[in-house]
Amino acid sequence: MGKIKALFKSKLTKWLAMACGGVVLFFLLLYGGVYVGVFGKLPSKEALGALKQEKATQVLDKNGTLIGKYYIYDRQPLAYKAFPKHLIDALIATEDVRFYEHNGIDGKSLLRVFFKNILMGDASAGGGSTITLQLAKNLYGRQQYALFGVLINKFKEAAVARRLEAVYSKKELLTLYLNTVPFPDNTYGIESASQKFFNKTASALTVSEAATLIGTLKANSYYNPRKYLKRSEARRNVVLDQMVNYSFMDKAEAEKIKQDSLTLDYHSFNHDVGLAPYFRAQVKKEVSQILKDHKKPNGNRYDLYRDGLVIHTTLDATMQQYAEAAMREHLKALQKRYEASYGEAAPWQNKDFLIQTLKKTPAFRQLKSKGLSDAAVMDTLAIKRELNVFNWDETPTQSMSVIDSLSHYLKFLNTGMLSVEPATGAIRTYIGGVDYRYFKYDHVSQSQRQVGSTFKPFVYTSAIESGIKPCKYYTLEAITYTNYDNWKPTNSGEAPENAKHLNYSLEKALSQSVNTIAVKVLHDVGISKVIAQAQKMGLKTELPAEPSLALGTAEITIKELAGAYASFVNESRPVTPYMISKIEDQRGDEIVAFKPEINQEKAFTDYTRQVMMQFMQATVNSGTAHRLQSVYGLQNAIAGKTGTTQDNKDGWFVGITPNLVAVTWVGNDDYNIGFKTTGLGQGANSALPIFAKFYQKLNRDSAFNAITRAAFETPDKDVLNDLDCQPEKEDGFFKRLFKSNKKTKEFKAN
Structure with missing residues (x-):
């Protein structure tokens, strides 16, 4: 009996040994296949050493504030010295506490995962992935394989991780990692994440903010602070605990931070939203044209979306915020009065008018091209579905048909506003419409409307x-x-x-x-x-x-009007409004720079200029723009001109101050629809209030005293004498x- 047991044990032992050997051999062969490139060529050390990360192009305002980006991947790489110590500490404590001890693969973590996670079923044991392994995955992604896909990808990442460790120092690996790791909302790299969620550079992140962003790495959708603030806050606290556990910070300090609620300052750099979207869209058009005439030192073309260019613009981000706020405040209120003035007789509710307008739309023409009758087309376009539409009350989703949608959009007033520095033509604020997501047409650069009395x-x-x-x-x-x-x-x-x-x-x-x-x-x-x-x-x-x-039956762009009016406070010389001051490559080397285009020849005499400025100051003091003072309380040095076109189709106001000229237009995009009454549609009521509210905000900000407290020149005696009459x-x-x-x-x- 004992011999039988011994024989059985011997065979079982041999079988187990052979099985284990086979598994080991399989893993070795699989790893060998990965290493030699059977499942795709691995990057060489030379290729890894020459890593070129795609970098978002940045758009900066006149003061260097980031206002937008153009990118395939939203990424802004930083140097290691820009990372605050508590950011690195949070990363190490949470993701790879033995980062400085291993060579890319943490054997202790793998053993822990094997015994606790696989054998004992303890999911809290983690995944055993190091920062270097994660970096390998971030850089090269994962591919789909018919069999053993997880193993193949893991082996590839392990091989790449070992090579990365051989090529780069630990600081360089951390730099690569933090510049490539994905954060919530399709954001890559800590700098982009910091700018998006906290509106600051990564070097200025607090401990709480750094812990929040590092915490999202576990599951960047699940812990997205924009969507799940409390969940993200709880994850931040876990990161703080980890920092305490591994002696990166004092427990009392961590507990104090936990008491503070998480506060975001979210700034999306999506092309359709955020600050000055019409301006950024126009900048992109102009830069694309400019780059056609400039090439890299190696002769290749610049890539706006990948080469990490830096575009310096003339916009003032704070002034733009004030202008956009003023526009929203006024247009939201004006829209209600506009709709109320028409009542049930609104043209956008008139069946015949809707049908005539509908027949001009691409949707109608496309269905007609398929041979459908008018009645069949109308039936198709009357089918309702859930649509995202513009509304001032911020309820975007509604059940609408194409016909309903047309009626809905026909009722909205739109706007354009531009302010420029008259001495140079530098654009300081730029509003092309009420909401770029829904109205792509730019009323500053594209639209030509009758200018009326302006x-x-x-x-x-x-x-x-x-x-x-x-x-x-x-x-x-x-x-x-x-x-x-x-x-x-x-x-x-x-x-x-x-x-x-x-x-x-x-x-x-x-x-x-x-x-x-x-x-x-x-x-x-x-x-x-x-x-x-x-x-x-x-x-x-x-x-x-x-x-x-x-x-004013002439149709003129806002840009042209602003440049011409600037001559009244620029020594009789008109300017050409411009928005780009210079473009640099990602190293900071200048590609091209732009200087103001100022007409050196005076358009009229100093006498004429001084007379006209007295005329237009009288417009504000006692004329059609007097409500700047009587209603809005502005006592600044302001001259201006209101404008209203025939049948109240367009309302205009041009505001002139010594160091800023602003042009504002309000009207309906459909030229067949005007204001119901002159009282509502006149420029003094439709367009002037945007300028007034904008200037009120400037007045409250001492940073703009150079604009708001500037005085006009004193007219010569002969001018004053010639104006001395009833x-x-x-x-x-x-x-x-x-x-x-x-x-x-x-x-x-x-």
Whole structure:
């Protein structure tokens, strides 16, 4: 019996030994196959030593603040010296406490995992992965294999980890790891994560913030602090405990940090959201064109998304925040009044109008191209589904059909706002629309709209340049111009009973934006001279040679208008608004730099400039823009001009201060829909409040005293003398007696 047992034990022992040997041999063969490249070539030490990480291109404001990125992977590599010590401590304590002791593979951890996790089923034993192994995975990812995929990938990572340890120092490995490891929200590297979740560079992370980000590495979706703040906070506390356990920090300090709630300062650098998305989109367009003419030293083209360029812009991030806040505050309130003014008679609810508009859409045309009848197309487009749509009340998801969606979007007012430094043309704020996610069309750079009365300063500038005195009087009386289809320009509101005999000086005519006088001034100066003057002031758009030009029927971009108006506070010289100051490569070497484009030739005399500034200050002090003072309480040195186009389609305001010129437009993207009333749609009500609220915010920030406390130049004595007259006067008895009653005339083009 004993012999049988001994024989059995001997065979079992041999069988077990053979099985174990076979398993070991299998692992060795599999590892050998991985090592020699049977499952894909492993990177050589030379390749590992020349690792080139793709790096996001950064967009900086004028003060070096990060405002955006262009990337495939959201990554901004840092040098080791930029990492705070507590960040490294948190990483080591949580992910690989024996990091400085092993050569890429931690044998003790693997044994622990084998016995506790595999044999005893203790999931808390961890996975045995070192920082170097994780780095290998981060750098090269994992591939899919039909059999033994997990083992093959693990062996590949182990081989790469050993080679990484042979090529790099421990500090260099930590640097590579922290610059490549994935964090929540598709973010790669600690710097990008720090900027996104805490709006600061990684070097400025507190212990709490560093522990939070390191804590997300366990499962970056599950512990995403943006989505699961309390869960992330609990994970942060685990990291702090680990730091205490391994003597990286004092327990009392850790407990004190745990008492503080986790606070985020989240800044998304997604192309569609965040600060100044329209500006960043335009910068990308311009940089893409610029880089076509510049190549790397090796002759290759720059890659905007991978080469880690640094784009320095002229934008002021704080001013942009104020401008966007002002826009949202006003437009949200104006939209409610706009919709209420139409009531049930709103054009976006009119069936015939909707059908006509719908037939112009790509969705309708695509279905028609398939041979469907109009009725069948309408039935298809009437099917409801869940859609993300824009709303000021921030309820984006609604059940809507395509027809519903069209009606929904037709009702919204949109806007464009640009402010520039008049001495250089540097763009300080840029708002292309109400929300880039839903309205991609840029009203600053792309849109050309009729500018209304904001064109009148060009007419009056030409008049003063032509020798017409500021105190020349014009009657308010409306005249019919027979050679232009009996066109009869009129003024807004009811005409005074004595309009035929009431005369305004040029200053009052402009400050009150009197249409009838603007056309008469254009007649006296000549259309061709006014057009030439506007071109000297920087307008490149072709202007219509019609009498209605005086009332702003020309369609001009906000950019052009801003550059031209800058001449009034830039020694009579227009500027070209620009947004990029320089572009650098990732080493900080300059690729290209840009200087302001300022017209060296004056567009008009100093006398004209000073007269026009008095005219436009009167617009604010007592004219159509007086609500800047009466409603919004602004007592700054401000000049300006309001503008409203025919049928209240566009509202404009141009605000001029000594060191900032801002242009604001408000209207509906569909030109068939205007404001219901002039009271609501006039520039003083629709566009001016954005500037006013913006300037209120600047006034409250002492950092902008150089803008808000600046004063206009003092006019020369001859200017003040020529302006010293009554703003209005009535015709005397004899002039009334002999004044012609003829209310028609021909308009002379020149």
